[in-house]
Amino acid sequence: MHEPISLATLRVAIDPERLALLGDDLRAAGLRATRPRELLYSILKAIGGHRSVDDLLGLLAQVDETLPRMSAYNVIADLERVGLVRRSGAGGSRAVLYEVKADNHHHFVCRSCQAVFDIPADTPPAIPDEHHLPGLIEESEIIYRGLCRDCVAIETAANDE
């Protein structure tokens, strides 16, 4: 369900200079720059996409940077709170997925394999009538659901047998 990440990418992600730079981002966001935070933020930024906490820990472990799971949950919660990372609302998979907050884009979710794809956002979604709103909108995205190309292929193959 995820393309493999090269070891080279992972090694770049934990380069001390890079970590120091990202540490500045953390301080700018109002967080103390600690190693677990630098590592997790760096790797999520390096590999991109929509990842679970366990994905991130697993990748870090591949380059001998092991962290307790609890630390990762704490760190991700902090990053989310200060707005460096957002929960990917796409849902579908069991685990909660996160992505670095960047320019707006929408999401396509495959109903079969649950993979999440980014869709460039040319236009932001329409804002509904004031009186329908149950609160204060802070951001919005479109979620497209359907079958990704791979799963379309699998389904047609199954139907032709």
Place this chain on the structure above:
Amino acid sequence: MHEPISLATLRVAIDPERLALLGDDLRAAGLRATRPRELLYSILKAIGGHRSVDDLLGLLAQVDETLPRMSAYNVIADLERVGLVRRSGAGGSRAVLYEVKADNHHHFVCRSCQAVFDIPADTPPAIPDEHHLPGLIEESEIIYRGLCRDCVAIETAANDE
């Protein structure tokens, strides 16, 4: 996080006549009309909203209709497969939530209490450029994120102390 459901509503949901009617829906969708399916479909339809499997079992238990959890998961998976029920993509809460498939609407998710609200859909979201698509779109919705009125009140109260 959920307004309580009245016992009266629950009793209506398990009325034998109603179940028989919904049984027709099940058969029309290509499923055999069994009691667990009628019960779960009926109660989700009766109470509306976005519910987890355990929510539904708990409500049924209140009117002495207990089902094994495994049955509920099987039933919901079947209902989803034939399109009577959809996974609510809103995410946020730990459990997967389901809703009966009805006319299109969008969702507002509170980032604090994770409550999900329906927003009437006047217009369907725009379809992105063909060549950006990673597959076949079957449906789409807009997800608005922010703070619901209750949580806005809580936050302003906390800031004023």
Place this chain on the structure above:
DNA sequence: CGCCCAGTTTTGAGTAAGTATAATCTTGAG
């Protein structure tokens, strides 16, 4: 520079939600 302590990380135990497997029951076509 070195001390301090609120903010972080870590440890270990616990829980909720969902999955796997296989046995048993039901139902309707023939």
Place this chain on the structure above:
DNA sequence: CTCAAGATTATACTTACTCAAAACTGGGCG
């Protein structure tokens, strides 16, 4: 009535996440 496909249930297990409390540390201050 029979039997196989379909549906339900029991049991055990895994995964993703939470909680509480102890241990540690980044960075402001003297």
